[in-house]
Amino acid sequence: MTEQVIGKPVKRTEDRRFLTGRGRYTDDIQLARQTYAYIIRSPHAHAKILNIDPSAALARPGVVAVFTGKDMAADGIGGLPCGWLVHSKDGSPMKEPPHAPLVPDRVRHVGDNVAVVIATSKELAKDAAEDVAIDYEELPAVADARRALADGAASVWDDQAPGNLCYDWELGDRAATEAAFTNAHRVVELELINNRLIPNAMEPRAAIGDYDPASGQYTLYTTSQNPHVIRLLMGAYVLQIPEHKLRVVAPDVGGGFGSKIYHYAEEAIVTWAAKKLERPVRWTAERTESFMTDAHGRDHWSRARLAMDADGNFLGLHVETVANLGAYLSTFAPSIPTYLYGTLLAGLYKTPAIYCEVKSAFTHTTPVDAYRGAGRPEACYLLERLVDKAAAESGIDRIELRKKNFITADMMPYQTPVAVQYDSGEFHKNLDDAMRLIDYAGLDARKAEARSRGRYLGLGVSTYIEACGLAPSALAGQLGARAGLYEAAEVRLHPTGSVTVFTGAHSHGQGHETTFAQVVADRLGVPLSQVEIVHGDTDRIPFGMGTYGSRSLPVGGSALVKAIDKVIDKSRKIAAHLLEAAEGDIEFQNGRFSVKGTDKGVGIGEVALAAYVPHNYPHEKLEPGLDESAYYDPVNFTYPNGCHLCEVEVDPDTGVVEIKRFVAVDDFGRVVNPMIVEGQVHGGIAQGIGQALLEAAIYDQDSGQLMSGSFMDYCMPRADDLPSFTVAHNEVPCTTNPLGVKGCGEAGAIGSPPAIINAVIDALRPLGVTDMDMPATPHRVWSTIQAARMPAAAE
Template sequence: DASGDSGDDGSGAFGAAIERGEDVPLLTGSGEYTDDISRRGTTHLAIRRSDHAHARIENVDTGDAEAMDGVLAVYTGEDVVESGVPNTIPTAWDLPGLVQPQYRMLATDKVRHEGTAVAAVVAETPHVAHDALERIDVEYEPLEHVTDPVEAVERDVSPVHDEAEDNVAFDFELGDADATDEAFADADRVASVDLRQPRIIPNAMEPRAALADWDETTEKLRLWMTSQNPHLHRMLLSAGTLGLPENKIQVIAPEVGGGFGSKIYHYPDEAVTAWCSMQLGRPVKWQATRSESYLTDCHGRDHVTTGEIALDEDGTIRGVRVETHAGLGAQLSQFGTATPSYLYATVLSGQYTIPAIHCRVVGAFTNTTPVDAYRGAGRAEGIYVIERLVDVGARELGMDSVELRRHNLVAPDEFPYESAAALVYDSGEYERAMDLALEHVDYDELRERQRELRDEDRYIGIGVGNFIESAGLSPSGLAGDLGAQAGGWESSIVRFDSTGSVTVLAGTADQGQGHRTTYAQIAAEELGLSVDDIDVVEGDTDRIPQGMGTYGSRSASVGGGSIARGAREVREKARRIAAHQLETSVDDIEFEDGEFHVAGAPDRSLHIQAIAHEAYLGHDLPEGMDPGLEETNFYDPENFTYPFGTHVAVVEVDPETGEIEIERYVAVDDCGEIINPMIVEGQVHGGIAQGIGAALYEGAAYDDDGHLQTRRMDEYAVPHATQLPDFETDNTVTPSPHNPIGVKGVGESATIAATPTIVSAVVDALEPFDVDHLDMPITPESVWRAAETGGDR
């Protein structure tokens, strides 16, 4: 029963590889993105950004810019302060002892990273606005800067914020330190790894954009923007930033060209766009350039870690200890505190039964672009650490890494499994997925081939990556206990109209994931209809009253769960109308393929679409029933979902040239019941590409002056299709018991899995050269050096 426990025969839409309905407008160019939208009298905003990593602002002279033809206004940070708006970019996640410095729309006293917004120009055309930026004269007194999270804390450097003299924003601990120390003392062996997870720059196809239209007569703001969560943006913009009630703000996310996390956050730029419109009473548009995105979209990762694993000779893992310095950048971004703390430390048990875990994370301010969630967010960093530890542990024991993994896997009968890192895993069959992945590559034969090839001085490596993910942060109460300033629920409306068509209005917001297709499949299944009968609407806070948005691979489970529940309520109301009109009791009504019929009398039937018509006529409804056929649903799941799987990579490295070739890539994923296998496969493909990108190509770099060196697409290596192998994908299906449709998320799984899998494969290939670990991105140069020196350089 692909539709979970709904108990009725659906339409077969759930589980079908239906083509994505959204693709035709996207592929033919008729999709409407923020920059495609214009209002009468639209003006254009450009933002002057700091070219210093750290400096005091001595003076901002806007006179020359203001005098330019076509310039309407030039604003500084002082102007925003004087306007009296609250002027705060709030963080949405609190932690014990968190230092929360002021974060304003435009800087007033200091710039704290290259790219800090210092002044705003509004002009009649975008070209004039950009030209005017150069006429703004900003005088700075440069200050000492720091870009590395360890140096920020350990070296005596001038603080990024006066409130945090040692640059420590938080010092977070999870797990039982004493029990972990004991486990290490009692264990036969200890292995460790020092590793870095470099900064990743998200590369959505569409850079961020906003169009704000303040209506002075109604005092209402309409804001079109590249948002993954319009309702959260409405919430954060309202009280904290602009000082407006939520009902005076409409946030609309039209087509959004990718996000990967970067469009979750409440940045200064969109807020400045809105504020400028409120000042001028005219529509204002801001469209980031690609380089501006590189400087200002929140980066991901930036961890420096020491991990240790305690083992017994037989391969039993006794404990794991992790200490990480996490770079937060110059300001606390929305979920920038949650990502390296709870989202990271809680997955350190991976797929394994580990009795003792302790993790400490020092969150450090640095003079860099703020860091926040990037696809895999926290979970990717955590799984990377445990998978590297399992590999170095296997080396230490002289054991095959698959055997070490197998020895410690959480078994199917141990669920729900409470890990020592505080999560309760819902369900899983880890060994089955691992064996399936190993079967695809014929693991034993492959190891044999590896041995033979080494005799010919050829080096293939086999990398295995086991992962879990905690997807869809919930329930809201738990999120609140951990510091979230937002809920973990999702909301939707399922609405029949009088012609029998259905509109699903959902609080999530697609950026390419295919919600219009998969949500239609869920509703069609529950209502016995075709997907063509269903229209899905997202991304408009005036049409969809409430929502939390799309991140953390939550839409299928939390958003889809809400839609399924709403559709079931609608179906039950329709059943009561059917019983009434067919003059029988509700219990005697059966439902199949959209048709309600009297049990044992299939010819006495009414179609749900005909009932919809009756519901809106309201002429003949059961006594006391209100007309209409729609339900609003709020769904707050009782737990996360826990997707899992095993990825296997086979690489060949050439120690002479350092070249790495990926021969095969196999991904076995388990995301519970699958709504649309084609979309799931697409998500896995994209995720693997990003995971490989991190392992082999990507990484933001700062120079000695604190300038971003990788500031354009030709300086930052996003992998090309030609650098990627053919992906071989497969699935196991272990339904989530916490979810009305049995689904688990899939949007981040493959990114989480692919990075450790590839690193594991390259390091495995270099085993004869005594290489235990290589930091990312692993380049031909680093492979060559490692082969030369055994990983010492």
């Protein structure tokens, strides 16, 4: 009998190769006669390209070619497509300017691609790039989204996006929301900034293009979270290559966090150049390039107003947001400040009327797209900061205010005023469990003890909900998605009883090779060691949509379950024949088919052997073999939710914030592997701590220069910035997928930032501090304390 494996903390099988240096990443791949590409990037945020003279570079030994945007245009190469269409309030489509892989005439952000030098070594290519003479005419730039929308701002796209506006979007019932404010006893208002972030995955982006002139076959090796989408976008829209002639391989990927979802210019450049040269062309980013060209995250300015009655019940919420999209539309950029943000503004609260309006602006900065959480962290941060302010201004305890307005379990499924419908959740229990784990009852004593040492201690509360398992395709299409959001799986049961799974999902650190194998082992009753998971190669796997939005198990795992069930159904027919029984009398449990009410049975391995060695087989009913595939298109999103509590201690003399305790109670539905889930939560919280206390992408507002373009200027969290986390799970199964899972990969980055900032404000409230933007660096905290003290000093 096979041991139950769902819910067990099984060690990750893939870690052996990662920890011993035997992973196979894009930069590890070596091809015969390969060349090396170095991208020449714009030093200006905005400039005309007057002339490019590559002659001196081409004269260098070892230099194979220098290509420019004009060369690609001459070959009819298209622009990078955007995968999501958003419409403005008036029904007009968003402005969608072209995005050439190599810019032919005008650069629009520091790091924009101008030319590519290809040589027999990376060093030669980089040195030769110095000899490419480029004449620029520098133009005015704008880096801030609100300034970009103001009259007289420098134009990013002239006639193609007048006033730098991409779209002016709305969601919700404006009239009902205005009526709620008219009838309100109290209105609470908050203005805040959600700071821009730079992803900084461990593995920089890399791409290798290869072309076989004998077969006309192209191959791209790339650091991607969704190889099939890259094949579709690059093949159909950029290079015009038939899909059967283009193979995309994404081997081991060292972290993505959203930044490796998109189709980047370098992938198209090396694939196109490989055919031009009939030699492989490889490119690997340097860390400085990653800072300048990996899609950034967040960068919102928002103003929110909350209407309340005299008892503290929420009546209405109005949100205005200006989102920075950067110079170009990245693959999924338009959906982040809209459908992944506005639809989550209900949070956990039964606010009856909500209206959200978002203006998105082009600026002379790096494109902005999804980063861990993608719109949901922005919504949660705004809402939880606003609820804390409402508690302070109304005099209602922040815990009681939340509980009073929570959606209750008996209200599920719950239709929010902003399009989505939650299927399940126990929000009160999440909060109660978190309060117990952090010893909320002892908070006042801990605050007093800290004050005795000259420190200020505060507790921050954050409750969150997110939409994961991006789907269903029909709804996504209505919301502007230009692709379906289903997933695919193929399950092949071999003659010896081992199993190979081919999945359209992609793993870049989440542990799919373990968790997917647990699902297979649990459902088929085979040992984990006999399950192989294959992903990342479009020539081997079925067409799938990759991994992002915590969709791997909710969508990819559900496709896997459907394929497994098909294998079981066919196996039951074979078993019935072998056991000389009616199919309806065959039971399947723990890897064994048996006849009801008897001890007569046969193992799944014996059935598999019969399927492939069909000497004794129901030929008139079944084809030989046990190989089944399935596609799964969900009926709804999944809605992970939870409560994060953070306790900080602030030194008022230095502004240093120390996190003393952090508790996360999360509802991820059914948990397949608690150890992996806990690791995902830890990683997400670490990234949330980075945003809340340390990280910010800073641009000079006059020149558009990136001022935080290295680890010297962009501070990432380190081990000593992180406390020990207390993590607990409240498993409320999802009702809309066969596994009952909800997704866990992004929760930590969603719930933690408001918990941390609310904690800092709570700590400093005795000093008169009532507001603070991220990141709460020592300088910002100290300055805020001094500013709060000034009125008191003046009196």
